[in-house]
Amino acid sequence: MLRADGIHGVGVLKPIRIFSHTTCEHPGYLCEYLEKRGISYEKIHISWGELISQRIDDVSGLVFLGSPVSVNDTLPWIAEEIALIKLASQTPIPVLGICFGGQLISKALGGEVNAAPSMQIGWHRIRLSQHAKNLFTTRSLLNSFYAFEWHGDGFSLPDSSLPLFIGDCIKNQGFLYNNCLALQFHPEITKSMVHDWLEQYTDCLKKPGECIQSKEQILDNIDECLARQRIVANAIFDWWLERVLLYREETT
Numbered sequence: 001m002l003r004a005d006g007i008h009g010v011g012v013l014k015p016i017r018i019f020s021h022t023t024c025e026h027p028g029y030l031c032e033y034l035e036k037r038g039i040s041y042e043k044i045h046i047s048w049g050e051l052i053s054q055r056i057d058d059v060s061g062l063v064f065l066g067s068p069v070s071v072n073d074t075l076p077w078i079a080e081e082i083a084l085i086k087l088a089s090q091t092p093i094p095v096l097g098i099c100f101g102g103q104l105i106s107k108a109l110g111g112e113v114n115a116a117p118s119m120q121i122g123w124h125r126i127r128l129s130q131h132a133k134n135l136f137t138t139r140s141l142l143n144s145f146y147a148f149e150w151h152g153d154g155f156s157l158p159d160s161s162l163p164l165f166i167g168d169c170i171k172n173q174g175f176l177y178n179n180c181l182a183l184q185f186h187p188e189i190t191k192s193m194v195h196d197w198l199e200q201y202t203d204c205l206k207k208p209g210e211c212i213q214s215k216e217q218i219l220d221n222i223d224e225c226l227a228r229q230r231i232v233a234n235a236i237f238d239w240w241l242e243r244v245l246l247y248r249e250e251t252t
Helices: 029-036 076-089 100-108 130-135 191-200 215-219 222-251
Strands: 016-020 041-045 061-064 095-098 113-128 144-155 162-167 172-177 180-183
Touching: 016 029, 029 222, 061 076, 061 100, 061 222, 076 095, 076 100, 076 180, 095 100, 100 113, 100 144, 100 172, 100 180, 113 130, 113 215, 130 162, 130 172, 144 172, 144 222, 180 222, 191 215, 191 222
Parallel strands: 016 041, 016 061, 061 095, 095 180
Antiparallel strands: 113 144, 113 162, 162 172, 172 180
């Protein structure tokens, strides 16, 4: 549902603000998830030149999505988003970062983001840390799962953060720092997004290997892979949304 004011959802509650950095790396399944639950949200399109507000009192959560650029690039909007995450981290407002967004969170909280030895592309196994097992103990998550990856950089864990998800090609796949949840993999991915990325970023697949799957490997049994990842996405989004709703209650 799209209201006349450009915000998706119902009611007058403060929306979740989603930062989308490029057209093909949109919120995907996250929007479907939120709409099914009647949760209002708004999208800020960085590639369209939309401005980044440093206000957080008018939203109930912040989401930062992927991007083909590096968080270390000297682009004004990157510095603005890092400043916004630093501000939000000092409050109870829930923050979620996916891939580039997770790297933004790491850098904002004092971590480092550097180029990985190899890109990681395709469906890769992720293991849960003990912290994650405790966090998601009632949410149907197994000790490991396969998630969709597409990135060339990796992040370090900021001081005092809790490691949640662990990978093979790139170890750090997610952490929690107070109200900030950072993920390296893509729970928001959809079938159409996979096809878009295979077309837009085809040069990344020139040298398939252990960490870079071929187009054929990525598309093999994709419906089953996506169905399994929906279970993971729902568990993670459910946990995060509970924090959003609690924050809404406390601030309205």
